[in-house]
Amino acid sequence: MAPMDELDAAILRELQSDARKTNRDVAATVGVSPTTALDRTRGLRRRGVIRGAILDVDLALIGRPVQALIAIRVRPPSRRNIEGFRDWVAALPDTLGVYVTTGSEDFIVHVAVPDNTSLYAFVIDRLTERPEVADVRTSIVYEHIRNNRIAPCHSTGTE
Amino acid sequence: MAPMDELDAAILRELQSDARKTNRDVAATVGVSPTTALDRTRGLRRRGVIRGAILDVDLALIGRPVQALIAIRVRPPSRRNIEGFRDWVAALPDTLGVYVTTGSEDFIVHVAVPDNTSLYAFVIDRLTERPEVADVRTSIVYEHIRNNRIAPCHSTGTE
DNA sequence: CGTGAAAATTTGCGGAT
DNA sequence: ATCCGCAAATTTTCACG
Numbered sequence: 001m002a003p004m005d006e007l008d009a010a011i012l013r014e015l016q017s018d019a020r021k022t023n024r025d026v027a028a029t030v031g032v033s034p035t036t037a038l039d040r041t042r043g044l045r046r047r048g049v050i051r052g053a054i055l056d057v058d059l060a061l062i063g064r065p066v067q068a069l070i071a072i073r074v075r076p077p078s079r080r081n082i083e084g085f086r087d088w089v090a091a092l093p094d095t096l097g098v099y100v101t102t103g104s105e106d107f108i109v110h111v112a113v114p115d116n117t118s119l120y121a122f123v124i125d126r127l128t129e130r131p132e133v134a135d136v137r138t139s140i141v142y143e144h145i146r147n148n149r150i151a152p153c154h155s156t157g158t159e
Numbered sequence: 160m161a162p163m164d165e166l167d168a169a170i171l172r173e174l175q176s177d178a179r180k181t182n183r184d185v186a187a188t189v190g191v192s193p194t195t196a197l198d199r200t201r202g203l204r205r206r207g208v209i210r211g212a213i214l215d216v217d218l219a220l221i222g223r224p225v226q227a228l229i230a231i232r233v234r235p236p237s238r239r240n241i242e243g244f245r246d247w248v249a250a251l252p253d254t255l256g257v258y259v260t261t262g263s264e265d266f267i268v269h270v271a272v273p274d275n276t277s278l279y280a281f282v283i284d285r286l287t288e289r290p291e292v293a294d295v296r297t298s299i300v301y302e303h304i305r306n307n308r309i310a311p312c313h314s315t316g317t318e
Numbered sequence: 319c320g321t322g323a324a325a326a327t328t329t330g331c332g333g334a335t
Numbered sequence: 336a337t338c339c340g341c342a343a344a345t346t347t348t349c350a351c352g
Contacts, residue, residue, distance in 0.1 A: 004221065012216065019178055019212035024327060033339050038329070049220045053178035054307060056210040057171065062163065063312035069258055069267060090304045097305045099228055099269075103298030108228055108267075110258075114312045139262030145249045146256045148213060152221035153273045183346060192320050197347075 004152050007032065011040050016148050019053035064112040067141035068119055071105040072127070075134035082106060085132055094122050163311050166191065170199050175307050178212035223271040226300035227278055230264040231286070234293035241265060244291055253281050
């Protein structure tokens with residue numbers, strides 16, 4: 001149903017370097033006409049491969065220079081507690097992202113706040129509002145590097 | 160130097176909901192002319208507040224449905240080791256992102272791979288190539304939610 | 319910060335390989 | 336079946352008030 005050929009992959013590569021690149025530019029660099037490039041890009045969007053474009057904002061410049069990863073254990077780890085906490089924490093303005101995980105913790109929450117005082121307040125005021133939160137471990141993030149060259153994998157094993 | 164007023168914040172809000180939204184649409188929803196919206200958006204870009212637009216790709220649909228967070232400790236944690244490992248791991252095709260952190264680990268690496276076999280291979284083949292890697296702890300990611308409504312904070316000395 | 323015109327881009331349709 | 340050329344509609348862009 002989704003035959004990702006080399007042309008699709010090339011378009012994906014181009015748009016990942018800059019999601020706002022014009023269709024004309026994409027077409028030129030991958031070597032097809034703008035019409036073909038547009039058809040393919042719309043196909044990728046329709047099939048859900050491309051979900052959208054996210055704005056990359058400098059967090060320090062908007063007054064939130066302090067980032068942290070907060071590992072959280074909820075008890076008991078019932079569906080009700082997991083989904084309830086997930087939706088609650090994902091909606092907080094401090095939260096950049098939420099990972100729901102296995103392992104010794106149930107959540108890793110990525111936050112950005114103005115300073116260490118705000119971070120401390122987030123942990124001891126906001127998180128403790130939730131009775132299901134059993135354990136919290138905070139790590140300051142010095143640097144967050146994102147890879148914007150995500151390549152498709154030809155599913156190995158059983159294709 | 161960077162007086163983020165309410166108009167800048169509104170434009171940032173609009174573009175975060177969809178970084179490919181046309182300037183005309185942004186202007187209409189924030190209630191200014193397209194020219195003003197363009198001037199502001201370019202100003203935000205020039206000042207570095209907007210760093211670019213990232214394509215949101217469905218990882219499962221490109222053959223990489225298995226995500227993990229891998230906590231890594233390097234010994235000794237010298238600048239040479241930290242920066243060397245950081246650059247090496249950030250460039251691997253499996254890597255989505257790298258967090259350099261304090262706490263009991265030095266790195267949290269976010270990866271996406273085709274299956275559990277590939278994940279295991281990544282951990283025991285690739286990571287162990289590096290002699291500075293002293294400890295590894297892997298957590299499977301069931302779900303990753305991103306908050307695409309990141310609001311500016313008016314620098315709070317004491318707000 | 320807005321108006322208006324010019325340039326660039328996107329987009330749908332018909333045709334070619 | 337996929338890709339391309341053309342022309343209309345939309346959007347970006349800039350000089351000016």
